[in-house]
Amino acid sequence: MPVSSAYQPDPLFPDLGPEFADPVEAARFPKTILRHRNDRAAATVGLDALTDAEWVAHFGRFEPLPGNIDPPRSMRYHGHQFRTYNPELGDGRGFLFAQLREAGTGRLLDLGTKGSGQTPWSRSGDGRLTLKGGVREVLATAMLEALGVPTSRSFSLVETGEDLVRGDEPSPTRSSVLVRLSHSHIRFGTFQRHAFFERADRVDLLIEHVIEAYYPELAGAKDRAAALLAAVVARAARLTARWMAAGFVHGVLNTDNMNITGESFDYGPYRFLPYSDPNFVAAYFDQTGLYSFGRQPEAVFWNLQQLAGCFSLVTQTDPLVDALNTFGAAYRRELAAAMVARLGVVAQGEEADAAFVQSAFRALAEGGERVRWEPFFFDWFGGRDDRALAGPRAALYAEPPFAEFRERLAAYSADRPERLAHAYFAAAEPEELLYDQIEALWAPIAQADDWSAFEAKLARIEVARQGWGFS
Template identity: 55%
Template structure:
């Protein structure tokens, strides 16, 4: 499922420079009044050789943005366009963030360090380029939970409080400010290709495709690199859609500028975890039509891939792109089954039987209103005894589950301790209130520890 962190030395490798000035514009970080370190992700800092930084050094690089040794001398605000709620917008780009470092981890995967809330850029328009501290805390909670649940997600690498009072219309103001650093496997979006297509620059489109295939997917070029890239992206994004569903996660703003070409989930705004298997559940209050509702996320991501295919028509004939795009539904269905079995902790016994199990699980959760996290927690390794009076759909699911073999004959004590790890909106708000009212960070730290314990238990048999 999600990649596990392993220690590696620091190996800077600024491959983004190979794309020249067309990929982004130089940006300067804001000069913040304060830099108070609130969160550092040492687990993932080890993967890029930066865990030995003391706090003062950390703040210099991730609060003041002193360039990392041998890395990018000047940050880049990346250029892109995008469909936002299916309305095309050419006037976007990195408006409150930039890419400022790239490096290799132990298996040579190229990783980016990018920011959110680091100040204005050429694409800020009327925005202040800042991030609220609450937004940073929410990003920690989203990425930690998704990582534990096996979702291919960016990692919240650092949160530094910056001492400014921000005015926002959607939360009590003035509110505290922060700058976030994100560790991600690329910041190239579907919207990056849309911009190049809109400008009609076929030469740069080929260059961008080559960069993604050779530096992000680590493959040799085929006869049709554009179709090759789309096929790879379809595989990754279909799996991403399935992982959202199995996690009970709703991203909220699945616009084409928020979809990474590597299929890695990132850029969390009005996200929510749905308590129940409710296809109509939405995360964003402004998503009045339910375009990005829980049950429509696969459709939304497939549509976004269609926009990537349209952009790639600049350098490719349509038939191979259509063939790649048409694989999405089948790949998504396979991924749903694989990820359901993983979260339940059981082995496959055949495509038809596995599909029946997943369909029975969905029916049990939706028709009997069983909370998603409770369902998966107690059925992991067959702990169905936690449900005193199971309904008919739950009984039908249990009968199918009993035909599957556990991936671990020795039941992990985590699943029988009764402590269910969830991330519902009331929990998020309680964690934030402790910080906002008492500057108490212990509930956040405790939650991160609990999430990581769940992640270890889920991955123990992977």
């Protein structure tokens, strides 16, 4: 197998033992048609030299990577789903396939699957992923990465040749298996499972593993559980702020959908905002708006409280409460930083930035449906009113709702102004990823197996990523 010197296997998770995961086999699929391979991500872990046939062998038939996890492991966890505890969860249609180090940073990364077949935790599910679901996740991760949101990366998408029946989309529908490259698949719910069984020893073992693998800087902490919670709180605050600045609605912020490294993953009914609306929901079944755009910080904090409850089995309550209480201030700082970065200007300090960011949110809110979310940031990027006032929304921006924002923006200078010379900013409109656009990208795939629009969209998102310069 032609791996490069950048390939550094380091399968740590199986060492935790049988109470944390179950050995499984991948489904045997009728077909394995490669639909997407992320060579930029593959280069970071030494797998970009694989031929397409080798790629499909590993990420469609799941032949083990050298020196890595064999057999794969379906991970055990519980979780709160819409705040109702469910002790019957776990990897029901995926598994941990490999762990390896990222070139340059040394970060431990996972290759995990979605749609790879049934496991002991499938319950009544078929363990499969629709092709449309795979396409949607590839698009989500590409867009979020371009916008500077910490996210898993869609590593591979292989069509698998089965007809699936689903209740929420036309059936039968095509099937796929997705592989994601993620910083960790250890979820808040991973801790919840062992807390549920009152196994303080396993909670403590998992804390030690997480610190060793992902937070080595905490190795000398006196209260390692409280120190880990504080670090997870900080990462979660950063992630939430980046979602909000990106106008992203995850849709299903259950405790099993949040991991301990502060990275967004597992994209089901996500949406990007068309315009500012705190009540905007991504999931049709979120009838109370629990996970609406404006309530995402609240949802994340609630989930952090559940994680703290698990840690209370192994340490005192007061330091955990202290760690939780850092979330509000951390989130406000991170939101200001994320919004300043999205507008491409140099930060001026906490007080000035907070007022500036509030003026931006007020402008978006008062503009209502007339102000599309992504074009607002595109038009004003770099603090250049000559771009915004010469573009298609110039008349709108001249109205009173934008007066305070424009006044405050005038005091800011461009951050890395050379970015404005990138071809991306010469376009009349920015890249967006709205619901109707995704449906339009899927239609030619479903009707004529035509992937050209999908591939062109990914190419444009890559140009956007390079233009924004966030990653």
